Amino acid sequence: MVLVLHCESILHIKEGSRMTRFLVKRLVGLIFIVLGVTFITFILGYFAPGDPIKESMGDHFNPVLWQNLRHAYGFDLPWYQQYLNYLVKLAHFDLGTSFHPQQRPVWDILKDGVPISVELSLWGTIVTLLMGVPIGIIAAIKANTWVDTLNMGVALVLYALPSFILAVFVQILVLWIDKTGIGWPVSGWGESWQYSWSDLQYKIVPILTYGAAGYAYYARLTRSTMLEVLRQDFVRTARAKGLPERTVVFRHALRNAIIPLITAIGLLLGLLVTGSFFIENIFSIPGIANITVAAVSQRNYPVIQATTIMVAIGVVFGNLLSDILYGVVDPRIKSE
Amino acid sequence: MDNNEKELIETPADVSQTATDTAPETTDSTPETVGTATQSHNDSHRAIDLAPAPEVLGQETLDGPALVEEDPLAEVATIPDELPPEAQKEERKKHPSPFRESMQQFRRDKRAMISLGFVIFLIVLALIGPPIYHHIGGTYPSDLQGKIGPDIYHSYDHQELTKVNQGPSAQYWLGTDALGEDMLARLMQGLLISLTVAFMVEVVDVGLGVSIGVLAGYYGGWVDLLLARFTDLIFAFPGLLFAILLTGIFGQSANDYFAKLPLVGGFLSNGNASLVIVSLALAFVSWPMMARYVRGLTLQIREQQFIEAAHTAGTPDLRIMFRHIVPNLFNIVIVTSTMSIAGTIIGEAGLSLLGLGVTHPGSSLGLMIADGMSLLELYPWDTIFPTLVLAGIVLSISFIGDGLRDAFDPRSVG
Numbered sequence: 098m099v100l101v102l103h104c105e106s107i108l109h110i111k112e113g114s115r116m117t118r119f120l121v122k123r124l125v126g127l128i129f130i131v132l133g134v135t136f137i138t139f140i141l142g143y144f145a146p147g148d149p150i151k152e153s154m155g156d157h158f159n160p161v162l163w164q165n166l167r168h169a170y171g172f173d174l175p176w177y178q179q180y181l182n183y184l185v186k187l188a189h190f191d192l193g194t195s196f197h198p199q200q201r202p203v204w205d206i207l208k209d210g211v212p213i214s215v216e217l218s219l220w221g222t223i224v225t226l227l228m229g230v231p232i233g234i235i236a237a238i239k240a241n242t243w244v245d246t247l248n249m250g251v252a253l254v255l256y257a258l259p260s261f262i263l264a265v266f267v268q269i270l271v272l273w274i275d276k277t278g279i280g281w282p283v284s285g286w287g288e289s290w291q292y293s294w295s296d297l298q299y300k301i302v303p304i305l306t307y308g309a310a311g312y313a314y315y316a317r318l319t320r321s322t323m324l325e326v327l328r329q330d331f332v333r334t335a336r337a338k339g340l341p342e343r344t345v346v347f348r349h350a351l352r353n354a355i356i357p358l359i360t361a362i363g364l365l366l367g368l369l370v371t372g373s374f375f376i377e378n379i380f381s382i383p384g385i386a387n388i389t390v391a392a393v394s395q396r397n398y399p400v401i402q403a404t405t406i407m408v409a410i411g412v413v414f415g416n417l418l419s420d421i422l423y424g425v426v427d428p429r430i431k432s433e
Numbered sequence: 434m435d436n437n438e439k440e441l442i443e444t445p446a447d448v449s450q451t452a453t454d455t456a457p458e459t460t461d462s463t464p465e466t467v468g469t470a471t472q473s474h475n476d477s478h479r480a481i482d483l484a485p486a487p488e489v490l491g492q493e494t495l496d497g498p499a500l501v502e503e504d505p506l507a508e509v510a511t512i513p514d515e516l517p518p519e520a521q522k523e524e525r526k527k528h529p530s531p532f533r534e535s536m537q538q539f540r541r542d543k544r545a546m547i548s549l550g551f552v553i554f555l556i557v558l559a560l561i562g563p564p565i566y567h568h569i570g571g572t573y574p575s576d577l578q579g580k581i582g583p584d585i586y587h588s589y590d591h592q593e594l595t596k597v598n599q600g601p602s603a604q605y606w607l608g609t610d611a612l613g614e615d616m617l618a619r620l621m622q623g624l625l626i627s628l629t630v631a632f633m634v635e636v637v638d639v640g641l642g643v644s645i646g647v648l649a650g651y652y653g654g655w656v657d658l659l660l661a662r663f664t665d666l667i668f669a670f671p672g673l674l675f676a677i678l679l680t681g682i683f684g685q686s687a688n689d690y691f692a693k694l695p696l697v698g699g700f701l702s703n704g705n706a707s708l709v710i711v712s713l714a715l716a717f718v719s720w721p722m723m724a725r726y727v728r729g730l731t732l733q734i735r736e737q738q739f740i741e742a743a744h745t746a747g748t749p750d751l752r753i754m755f756r757h758i759v760p761n762l763f764n765i766v767i768v769t770s771t772m773s774i775a776g777t778i779i780g781e782a783g784l785s786l787l788g789l790g791v792t793h794p795g796s797s798l799g800l801m802i803a804d805g806m807s808l809l810e811l812y813p814w815d816t817i818f819p820t821l822v823l824a825g826i827v828l829s830i831s832f833i834g835d836g837l838r839d840a841f842d843p844r845s846v847g
Contacts, residue, residue: 126665133666134460141678146686227535257831258824259779261786265820274808283810334630371673371783378787379806390787411671 123420134409135187142398147216150196152408157331170194192403193382203403207385207390211407214384215371221369222362224308230358232312233319238346240324248316248348256311260306261375265273268379269304284381303380310372313364318361322354329353341370360423363416371406476763535764538840545836548829555826559624566618573604580682587615589622598812610801610815611808612793621820622796626705627826630712630781631774637716639770642723643762647754649724650731660728664721671717673780679714680707680789703794708781715780717772726769727762734758764841771834775827782823799822 150166151158167173171182175310181250186193192203232252236245255263268283275281284301287296326332327350377386392400492741561767567584585591588605593613600608607616649657667675684707735758736741743753784790792800798819805816 122745129662130666133662134670137666137670137675138678140791141682145682162815254828257775257828259783259827261783261802262824262827265806265816267804268809269813272813276810367668367671374673374677375783376786389677389681390789393684393789395679396685398682401678403671405674405678408674412671 101241114182119424120421123417127417129327130413131410134413136180136405138402138405138409139183140176141404143176143179145396145398163177187406189349194395194398195399197392203399206397206400207388207407209402210383210385210388213286213382214377216300217291217376217382217384218373220304220371221307221311221364224304225311225365225369228308228312229315232318233316234323234346234351235324237327238318240320245320252313252316255309256424257318259375260310260325260372261379264303264306264376266380267302267387271302286380286384303376303382306380307369307372307376309368311412314365314368315358317363319354319358322410323350323356326350326354354422356426359419359426361419362422363412363419366412366415370412456767474592485746507784516634535840539836542839544839548626548832551825551829552833555624555822556628559621559628562621563587563625565619566621585608587618587795589614589618591615594795595793598808598815600814606816608814610804611812614796616815616818619796619801620798620819623798623801623819624822624826626708626791626795626797627778627781627823630708630715631777633712634716634719634777635770635774638719638723638773639766641716641720642769643727643766645720646727647731647762648729648757651735651750651754660721660724664725667718667721670718672715672776673783675718676711676714676780676784677787677789679717680710680784683707683710684789705791707790707792711781711784711790715777719777722768723766723775726765730762730765733756734761768834768838770840771830771837775830775834776829778823778830 150163150170150172164173171179174182183193190204192207195201195203195206222410226398231250236248239245271281271283271410274284281302282295282299285299287299292300327346330351332348335349340349373384374386374390376382378390385407387406389401392398392404442487443680556727566587569587572580573586581591586593591614593609595613596609596611597613598603598611602608605615605617607620610616629717645656645660649660687706690706704799740757743757748757781790782799782802783795785797786803787799788803790799791797801819802823805812805819809816
């Protein structure tokens with residue numbers, strides 16, 4: 098939130114009032130979305146079947162203790178009161194209290210997973226962009242040659258297939274490499290944010306697999322956008338006045354093609370986040386996705402709710418960021 | 434490319450043609466009003482020559498059914514109105530309706546046709562494969578259960594604990610998994626589950642998406658605002674995450690609850706009950722996309738003059754929506770729903786892979802992959818078979834979707 102407001106203040110000075118109005122509009126929409134997401138998450142937990150407290154006590158059911166626990170969790174309040182409490186807690190970065198083990202903060206359970214998941218997503222996005230954009234540009238420049246056909250064929254298949262299918266095949270490949278005697282860790286993550294060779298061995302394969310789905314998306318998008326821009330009159334003019342092809346492509350075409358690519362980051366985030374659930378599952382990475390799935394089997398709703406809200410808010414802010422970038426890159430937004 | 438451009442030029446025409454097609458029946462109007470409808474949506478220079486048109490159009494369309502679902506445009510093709518009837522017929526042969534032309538283009542798309550063949554094969558396999566497979570093979574002296582016939586050991590939930598992790602054999606065509614269950618039977622059951630979920634979700638998706646999209650596009654106002662806000666919300670929530678939340682919270686109790694239902698209980702009892710929740714969740718996240726597309730197209734159609742003409746003729750709003758707007762949405766609905774089927778199948782398999790969808794003894798492609806993964810090193814085929822089938826079905830459906838999009842909706846860029 099602070100970051101966003103900060104960005105806004107900078108942009109306010111730079112771009113004038115229209116930009117600010119645009120951002121304020123987005124922020125209002127954003128608040129609405131955050132409220133909606135928290136409400137849906139809350140209400141699902143509220144209507145969750147069964148009595149988790151009763152269940153966790155099992156045979157040692159004790160009505161007095163049950164009452165006390167219900168009070169401690171706030172379950173004896175009416176729903177709007179509970180929702181308000183929930184929101185107030187969230188505003189203080191308190192994600193609630195877990196059912197399993199009892200009374201332990203949800204954050205305690207998730208805190209080991211968060212850096213791992215963030216690391217995976219961050220590197221995955223970087224790999225996506227570093228692979229997707231250049232390959233898309235090459236495909237556009239060499240449109241309708243074998244380079245283009247091959248690239249787009251690979252991208253088409255990778256784009257259509259869910260990430261876990263690729264992950265399964267990669268996992269089989271890794272197992273095979275491991276068997277040949279080179280030795281390669283099959284699953285796990287190593288130390289988060291550490292990059293010694295043994296840590297890298299753990300990380301390279303999942304990150305590349307993770308980036309592959311996004312790469313396909315980006316390569317296709319970059320290619321089609323670049324092709325569209327390369328057809329424009331100003332590109333022909335640039336070529337006609339004898340500019341080297343490199344200048345035409347990178348300074349004239351790419352700069353215009355980059356705008357839709359930036360807005361697409363928002364869409365990409367959603368894609369990557371869902372992908373990460375499967376990548377973490379198949380490569381047994383102890384990130385938040387695996388913790389959440391484990392929580393499902395324990396009926397530990399607060400953990401599921403917390404993950405949902407964290408991820409949804411992360412995606413929303415990612416979208417906002419891409420909106421801001423969009424406004425910075427494309428001056429036309431000001432006149433709209 | 435030529436084809437695409439042709440389509441592009443002709444598409445506006447198909448919208449107006451349906452109007453002439455439906456107007457005579459839907460409004461209780463005299464030929465004059467039909468004339469206005471026809472005139473107003475044709476090019477202005479053509480409207481002058483339209484004097485004989487009302488009768489011709491009226492006869493043509495009153496004979497045939499006003500709304501043929503599959504082919505709303507076949508009745509009136511692109512016929513220059515000046516020509517005599519014989520020449521018109523010839524013209525029609527030379528210039529098929531946009532729908533026919535799209536179908537022809539789709540049929541020419543080899544990749545899509547091969548994919549379609551493969552998908553049809555899989556559907557047939559899922560539906561009639563198990564009953565046939567149940568009758569293949571002799572009795573087998575099981576160590577634990579005595580003599581059992583193929584209808585037992587070829588069923589997807591029979592565990593033959595003495596024959597675990599076997600390779601393909603005459604008895605088990607694709608071998609057995611870690612619990613001694615027949616891989617082929619489980620694959621067919623998994624396919625059936627995938628297709629059932631895809632079908633259920635698509636019914637909800639199309640039903641909700643079209644009705645709310647049309648309402649939002651036609652009336653605007655608060656319906657539109659609500660839809661816009663709601664789609665924003667759904668897009669912020671990555672779809673699968675919502676499904677995980679919903680199945681995570683309600684999945685287990687759904688298993689207890691739905692299995693007790695009288696009619697469907699039998700089908701849902703074998704670990705399939707959370708499928709209802711899975712389908713609900715997937716439908717819930719897929720319809721806003723459909724609604725958004727439908728809304729966009731409805732906004733365009735609403736501005737067409739044949740709608741205005743229908744208004745002038747006193748056609749009620751509901752009738753305009755169902756008989757004038759909805760048939761024109763056919764192209765976009767079929768393309769979008771094919772695309773979303775692939776997403777639904779991935780979603781179901783993914784949720785089952787995470788252990789949130791179908792559970793044992795039920796079978797699903799995702800569950801099979803998850804089961805196989807724990808023994809990947811020793812028995813890779815347990816994982817590879819379901820993965821390949823899933824990859825095949827998802828790829829084929831995307832290819833069909835691409836083909837349909839190229840043929841029916843050439844303006845959109847993929």
